[in-house]
Amino acid sequence: MTSALPDPSELGQLVGKPGETLQETLHRTLLEMILFGYFERGARLYPQELSLKFGVSLTPVREALMRLATEGYIEAIPRRGFHIRTPTPKQVADLWQVRFGLEVMAGELAIDRLASGKITLKSLGPLESIQAKLEAAPQRMSHRLHVDLNGRFHHSLVELSGNDLLISLYRSIQMQLLGAWIQRGLNSWRDRLESEGVEHHAIIAALRARDVDEYRAATRKHIDRSLQGALNDLSAQDPDRASE
Numbered sequence: 273m274t275s276a277l278p279d280p281s282e283l284g285q286l287v288g289k290p291g292e293t294l295q296e297t298l299h300r301t302l303l304e305m306i307l308f309g310y311f312e313r314g315a316r317l318y319p320q321e322l323s324l325k326f327g328v329s330l331t332p333v334r335e336a337l338m339r340l341a342t343e344g345y346i347e348a349i350p351r352r353g354f355h356i357r358t359p360t361p362k363q364v365a366d367l368w369q370v371r372f373g374l375e376v377m378a379g380e381l382a383i384d385r386l387a388s389g390k391i392t393l394k395s396l397g398p399l400e401s402i403q404a405k406l407e408a409a410p411q412r413m414s415h416r417l418h419v420d421l422n423g424r425f426h427h428s429l430v431e432l433s434g435n436d437l438l439i440s441l442y443r444s445i446q447m448q449l450l451g452a453w454i455q456r457g458l459n460s461w462r463d464r465l466e467s468e469g470v471e472h473h474a475i476i477a478a479l480r481a482r483d484v485d486e487y488r489a490a491t492r493k494h495i496d497r498s499l500q501g502a503l504n505d506l507s508a509q510d511p512d513r514a515s516e
Contacts, residue, residue, distance in 0.1 A: 283308060284305055286301050286326040287301070294328065294332050295332045295335050298332055298336035299336040299339055299340065301326075302317075302322070302336055302340060303340060303447065306340070306345050306346065306356060307447060307448065312356070313358045314355060314356055315356045316354065317337060317354040318353065319333045319334050319337060319353075319354070344357065344363075345357060359506065364502050365499060365503070368495055368502065370445055372492065374445070375430065375442075375491055375495070376487075377438060378430040378432065378435070378438055378442070379429065379432075379433075379478070379487045379491060380484055380488075381432075381433035381435055381438070382429075382433050382479060383482050383483075385433075386479065386482050390434070393480060396432075396476060396479055398428045399425060399428055399475075399476050400476060402421055402424050403472050403476070406421050406422065406468075406472070410462070410465050411462075415461055418461060423446060423449070425472060426446075427442070427443075429475070432479075467497060468494075468498075472494070474490040474493070474494075475494065477490075
């Protein structure tokens with residue numbers, strides 16, 4: 273499976289993908305720049321500067337920015353332009369709640385497929401392989417590599433559902449999740465590695481046992497802890513927004 277994160281060397285560069293229109297490439301590029309820390313929190317985005325940076329006309333840049341504002345990634349403030357939005361605790365909690373619903377449904381479908389023989393226990397191999405990489409030399413692991421592997425673990429889990437629409441829905445929020453993970457406290461993520469590993473193993477064990485209740489409980493514990501960590505990091509980075 274390829275990296276869940278954009279190539280660092282391409283962040284901030286307008287690199288099109290097959291089948292993309294210019295507006296779609298601009299939207300994806302700006303979204304990656306926003307989520308992966310290219311811009312400072314609260315920074316103003318000037319369409320003219322972005323137009324010059326990317327070597328394109330102003331119209332598709334404005335269209336991409338308006339779409340990002342509609343999607344909630346940036347704010348469009350009258351007479352003040354476009355600004356990077358700092359997430360509120362509610363926005364973070366909403367995202368994690370959607371994540372929980374999708375991952376629980378994915379696991380239930382995966383267990384049904386295991387029970388019916390549509391997939392075998394060998395299908396859990398990618399999860400176990402990624403978790404092994406997460407546990408290999410953790411003290412030498414970079415924050416970015418950890419986020420990448422963690423994202424791949426959860427995406428592989430959702431793929432076990434065999435439900436294309438569910439996978440697509442999860443993919444639509446995964447970029448937000450990856451952005452939230454990579455912007456979390458750089459000094460605190462190592463403290464969570466051990467508990468994260470225990471929880472990942474509990475999720476895999478529940479899938480192996482084909483136990484829906486056990487899987488749901490393991491997923492709830494994992495995502496609740498992850499959410500609390502995200503909220504703690506957000507509070508530490510921006511104390512004034514902790515009560516919003």
